[in-house]
Amino acid sequence: MLESLRIKDFAIIKEMALEFNQGMTVLTGETGAGKSIIIDAVGLLAGGRGSTEFVRYGKKKCVLEGQFTYSPTAALTRLFKQYEIEEADQTLLIQREIFASGRNVCRVNGSIVTIAALKEMGSHLIDIHGQNEHQELMVTDNHIHLLDQYGSEELALKKAAYQKVYREYRELVKERKNWQFNEQELAQRLDILEYQVEEIKEAQLQPNEEEELLEEEKLLANYQSIVEALSASYKALQGEEISGGLDLVGEAMEQMESIEDMDGKFKDVSEHLSSTFFQLQEIASAIYNELDQLEYDEERLNEIEERLNLIQQLKRKYGHSVEAILTHYEQAEAELNQLSNREEQVDYLSKRIKDRKEEALLLAEELTELRRQTAHQLQRSILDQLKELYMEKVTFSVVFNQASELNENGQDKVEFFVATNPGEPLKPLARVASGGELSRMMLAMKTIFSQSQGITSIIFDEVDTGVSGRVAQAIADKIHSVAVHSQVLCITHLPQVAAMADQHLYIMKKIENDRTRTLVEIITGRERTEEVARMLSGEELTQLTIETAEELLKIAEQKKERRKA
Structure with a gap:
């Protein structure tokens, strides 16, 4: 559920902090005061599309912050892991900044996420229903998912089993396609x-x-330079024509040996000099050996250059190194062997595809049967709900058609159909014309699906438009029944709905320094009675409207007490 909401420099809201309770919260106030703006803010925290127009005039950015509590689900756990969100006591702190430049920054529990990620997580937290935006209930493709959510655990297990086999089947089909070339290819x-x-x-x-x-x-290639360097080095150490370095070091060594017994320091020098002399002898010998073994082979140089040219040509074709070329060779040889036995591989895959498809079809048929049983139960439940909304003459049906081919959901195409008046044919729910009827249809379904969807907060934005009287009271009762299982935030102009609220927020406009700003206050007692009275009769309050409002609130409290019992 949404526990708190903080808004700063958003549209006509300068700054606002709200706390919400479990149950049903209504937002009322004069037209244009900013009720829908608050819902817009919540929608943006759930990943809605942002706009620079949301930034309060003259400000660089707007800031939205909402704290949610949630019940852990497999879907949310998967998303937290996918987007590296730290879980904190089943609480989510969602923050969003929209800059006047168009930049958006979204954070969940301190971690920066994309708007797409925020929307994915938000879909498990908030369900917003506007006057003309009924979201998933009005999207035909979602009907099969709603039906499955309403179904039993047996249906869920059967669907999971089918989807496992179906995915294996699709992978095999994809693999076979990779093997199927035309003869020319x-x-x-x-x-x-x-x-x-x-x-x-x-x-x-x-x-x-x-x-x-x-x-x-x-x-x-550097033979001549090497010979000259080695020769000069050897001559410097052990030349015959002139005294070489070794002769001079040897003479020095002899001189130091003659006085080494006179002082300990001389002995150290003598020993170091002696060690150096023998090391230089070894070096001179090594240089001589290198000179003796060194041989220039022009033919070998040509062979090496030709070989290196060949390697360069192969590298341009098959890889950046000899190792990469050899790896390409292994892969090409393996593919060649496979293609040479292509028919055998295709036959093998075709047999596996046939087996998996038969298994998937069998599971799909069993899934269809479970869905049809679930559909009968859903139809009865929906009709029961519609009767309470004074739509007892409405016919509701879950219509099944067979898909052109197997898909992730099986072999079924499911769509909700209704007939709102006796004698009329069933029509797709998405094309029901009357706004009032559509509102009640949506409420009936939301009552049925609210528990199974697992969404913690449901927002109704003026969904009661176009109704009055006993229908208005029925809608109020129904919205409150949804609030038994999920937190409900509701913008309304109906006094019957406002009276059923567990928390009442009053939205007002105020002009400060020639600027309009929105203010919100929780109203109770006399203030709430007067607001319900204004909703009944307009700005002019009379004793009669006050008494009617008191009676309406009293009846609402009695209904809520009975529901608790």
């Missing part, structure tokens, strides 16, 4: 794969080959 694909496999196979590539070839090429 198949021949072309086989030619391509055969060429690729043969080309890569003939190259006989080895892992890390390119790196090794590049290293060898570098040595051969």
Whole structure:
């Protein structure tokens, strides 16, 4: 349920903070005071479409904040996990900022989410019904889901079993389609794969080959520079024509050895010098060996360059490295083998598809039978509700048609049909003409579905338009009956509806510094009686209208007490 709502710089609302109770809350007040604006704010918190026009004139942004409590469901848990929302004691804090620039920022429990994500979560929290917006009840495609929600656990389990088999069937169909080429496509694909496999196979590539070839090429290409550097290094260490470095170090070593016994410091120097001399000897020997083994092979250099050119050509076609080329080779070879045995694979998949479709059809037929049983129960329940709304002559029917092919819901197309007057044919619910009849139809269904939908807050925005008298009282009773299972917020102009409320909010306009702003106050006692009286007779209050309002409120309280009992 919606526990609290904070609004700042939204349309004509400068700043407002509201707290809501469980049960039925009505919002009343003069036309244009901002009642629907408050509902718009709640709708935006549920992911409704925002607009820069919502930002109060002269402000950079508007801020909306709502705190909701909810009962954990599998759907909500999945969404929280999907959008990485932290769960906090079955409470959701939803915040939305709409900037004058058009930017929107949405947060749920502090985590930034997209408007699409907010809308998905909001659909499990709030159900808004306007005078001309009956949402899912008026969308034909939703009727089958509403029927299933009304159904038993057996129906839910059967539907889950069917959907599992149906998804397996669709995956198999998709897989077979990937195998089905026409003859020309198949021949072309086989030619391509055969060429690729043969080309890569003939190259006989080895892992890390390119790196090794590049290293060898570098040595051969720089042969002359390497020889000169090694020769000069060796000559500097152990040259024969002039005294090399080793001779000079050796002489120094001998001189230090002659005095090392005279002082400990001399001995340390002598030992270090001796170690250096032998290390230099090893280095000179290593350089000599490198010179001795070094050999320039121009033919080998040409071979390496040709090999590297081949690898580059293959990389341009099949991957950025030798390893990627070899991976492509394995994949192409595997696909070639599969396509060569294509008919066997297609036959195998066709058999599995046939088995899964037969299983899905059997489950779909069982699902249809359960739905038809549920439909009979739903029809009786709806008609019972309509009688209480003085629509006892209305006929309601759940009409079944067979879908052209199996789908996620089975083989059924379900649509709600009504006939509002005796002798008239049944017509689709979505095309019922009278606004008053449509309001009552919606209320009857909402009463039936409110428990099964699991939505915590239901908003009725002037759905009682076009009715009066005993029908108005029946609608008031029905809205309150919905509030037994879900929190209800209701904008109304009917005193009968206002009298049934558990909480009454009065919306008013006030002009401050030449600017209009909306104010809200909770009214009780005498104030509430006077507001109901105004709804009965207009601005002029008389003793009679006050007494009528008191009587209306008294009767409403008695009804609510009886309902509690």
